[in-house]
Amino acid sequence: MKALLRFAIFCAVLGVLVGLLVTRPDRSEVAFDAVTITDTQAGALVFAAGGCASCHAAPDATGDAKLTLSGGRSFPSDFGTFYAPNISTDSSAGIGDWTRQQFAQALTRGVSPEGKHYFPAFPYTAYAKMTAQDIADLFAYMQTLPADATPSLAHNVGFPFSIRRAVGGWKILFFLREYQVVGALTEAEERGRYLAEGLGHCTECHTPRNALGGLDRSRWLAGAPNPSGKGKIPNITPAALDWSETDIAAYLTTGFTPDYDSAGGEMVEVIENLAQLPEADRAALAAYLKRVTPVP
Amino acid sequence: MKKLFVLPLAASLAITAIAGSAIGDGHADKALQAAISARQAQMKLISFNTALLGDMAKGAVPYDSATASAAASNLAAVAKLDRSILWLEGSVQGTVDGTRAKPDIWTDAAGFDKAAQGLETAAAAMVSAAGTDLASLQASMKAIGDNCGTCHKAYRGPKN
Structure with missing residues (x-):
C-alpha cells in the first residue's frame, strides 16, 4: 500500500515536472543576421498591415491619436475580457525600454521580456510568420511614435484560463507555424498568404475556433x-x-461591396489600414482568397 | 353601494386605457415602419448613385463625365435629406423589425449628425470632381467610402 502511494506521488511529481518542462516559454532568439538596414517608412506599412493601432490605440481614438498606443480597448471572449496593453514608447507604462530581440520574441513566440506567456488574444500565432526584416522595420517605426503613461489594464480572465503557464499547453496544441494554404502559388498568392495568414491575421477572426480557442483549420476562413x-x-x-x-x-480599398453596400463593424478599421498599403498588396490578398479551400 | 360603481368604472377605464395604448402603438409602429422604409430607400439611392461613380473609379465601366456629374448631384441631393423626420426615435434594431439602426443614433445624436454631415461634405466635393475627369473622380471616391464606413461602423448594427 505504502509502495503504491509512493508510486502515485512519484507519478504526480513527474507529471508536474514534465508539464512544467513542455509548457515553458520558448525564449529562443529571433535571427536578425540578414537585416542590414531598417526603414521606418516600410515599418509604417508593416504597422498598417499588422493592424497594430486598431487594437492598441485608445478606444475610439481617431486620426493621429491612433498613433498613441496607450491601450485599453477591451476584447470580450468565451474565456473572459482581455484588454490591449500600452505598447507606446513610454519606458515604464509602455515598451519603450524593450530591445528589438524582446520585441521580436513577443511578436513571434508570444513570450514577454519577463519570460511569461502572452494570451493568444494577441495574435502572435499569426505574427510568428513575420520576416525578420518586417519586424526590424516595425520596431524602428514604433520607436518614432509618441509615449503615453496610461497604465495597462489587467485582463479579466477567470480560473483556470488565468494560469499563464497553461497557455504553454495551448501553444503545444494550437500554435502551428505552418501555412494552411499550400501548393504551387504565384508570387502574388504567396504575398497574399503572408498578409492573410501572417501579418494581417485575417484568419484570427474569420476562422472559427474550437472549445479551447484554437483555430478550426478544417473551416479555414469559413466565418x-x-x-x-x-x-x-x-x-x-x-x-x-x-x-x-x-x-x-x-x-x-474603399469599403464598398460590388453592390455598393459598405463595410461595417471592425472591418471598417481593417480597411482603413489596408487602404494604406500598395495596391499590389490588396490584389495579392484577393488572389490568395481565391486559393483558399471553399467551405460552404 | 359606492364600491359597486367604482369597480366597473375602474375596470372600464383600464380596458379603455389598454385598448387606447394598443391603438396608439399601432399608429406609432406604422409611423416607425414608414420612416424605416423611407430611409432604406434613401440608402438605396445613395448606393445606386455611388455605384455609378465607383464602377467608373475602379475601371469596371468607362468614364463618362455626364453620367458621373448626374450621379454626383443625385448623391449630394439625397445625402442632404432632413434627418429629423427619417430617424424617428424608437425605430431601432431590437425593438422594431427590419432595421439595423443602433440606439447610439439617438443617444449620441451629435455624433450621428456629424457623421451624416461627413457624407454631405464628401458628396458636395464629388459634385465638382465627378465631371472634371476620371482622376478627380477617383480622388474623391475615397472620402465617400470613408464616410459610409465611419457612419456604419458606429451606427449600424450587425446583420445577424
Missing part, C-alpha cells in the same frame, strides 16, 4: 461568431465570397 456576441464574421472562402479579384481588392 465565425463575433466574439463580442453580436453578429457573425462572414465566410470568405470561395464557396461564399464569389466576388471577382478586382471587386475584392476594390472592397479592401
Whole structure:
C-alpha cells in the first residue's frame, strides 16, 4: 500500500515536472543576421498591415491619436475580457525600454521580456510568420511614435484560463507555424498568404475556433461568431465570397461591396489600414482568397 | 353601494386605457415602419448613385463625365435629406423589425449628425470632381467610402 502511494506521488511529481518542462516559454532568439538596414517608412506599412493601432490605440481614438498606443480597448471572449496593453514608447507604462530581440520574441513566440506567456488574444500565432526584416522595420517605426503613461489594464480572465503557464499547453496544441494554404502559388498568392495568414491575421477572426480557442483549420476562413456576441464574421472562402479579384481588392480599398453596400463593424478599421498599403498588396490578398479551400 | 360603481368604472377605464395604448402603438409602429422604409430607400439611392461613380473609379465601366456629374448631384441631393423626420426615435434594431439602426443614433445624436454631415461634405466635393475627369473622380471616391464606413461602423448594427 505504502509502495503504491509512493508510486502515485512519484507519478504526480513527474507529471508536474514534465508539464512544467513542455509548457515553458520558448525564449529562443529571433535571427536578425540578414537585416542590414531598417526603414521606418516600410515599418509604417508593416504597422498598417499588422493592424497594430486598431487594437492598441485608445478606444475610439481617431486620426493621429491612433498613433498613441496607450491601450485599453477591451476584447470580450468565451474565456473572459482581455484588454490591449500600452505598447507606446513610454519606458515604464509602455515598451519603450524593450530591445528589438524582446520585441521580436513577443511578436513571434508570444513570450514577454519577463519570460511569461502572452494570451493568444494577441495574435502572435499569426505574427510568428513575420520576416525578420518586417519586424526590424516595425520596431524602428514604433520607436518614432509618441509615449503615453496610461497604465495597462489587467485582463479579466477567470480560473483556470488565468494560469499563464497553461497557455504553454495551448501553444503545444494550437500554435502551428505552418501555412494552411499550400501548393504551387504565384508570387502574388504567396504575398497574399503572408498578409492573410501572417501579418494581417485575417484568419484570427474569420476562422472559427474550437472549445479551447484554437483555430478550426478544417473551416479555414469559413466565418465565425463575433466574439463580442453580436453578429457573425462572414465566410470568405470561395464557396461564399464569389466576388471577382478586382471587386475584392476594390472592397479592401474603399469599403464598398460590388453592390455598393459598405463595410461595417471592425472591418471598417481593417480597411482603413489596408487602404494604406500598395495596391499590389490588396490584389495579392484577393488572389490568395481565391486559393483558399471553399467551405460552404 | 359606492364600491359597486367604482369597480366597473375602474375596470372600464383600464380596458379603455389598454385598448387606447394598443391603438396608439399601432399608429406609432406604422409611423416607425414608414420612416424605416423611407430611409432604406434613401440608402438605396445613395448606393445606386455611388455605384455609378465607383464602377467608373475602379475601371469596371468607362468614364463618362455626364453620367458621373448626374450621379454626383443625385448623391449630394439625397445625402442632404432632413434627418429629423427619417430617424424617428424608437425605430431601432431590437425593438422594431427590419432595421439595423443602433440606439447610439439617438443617444449620441451629435455624433450621428456629424457623421451624416461627413457624407454631405464628401458628396458636395464629388459634385465638382465627378465631371472634371476620371482622376478627380477617383480622388474623391475615397472620402465617400470613408464616410459610409465611419457612419456604419458606429451606427449600424450587425446583420445577424
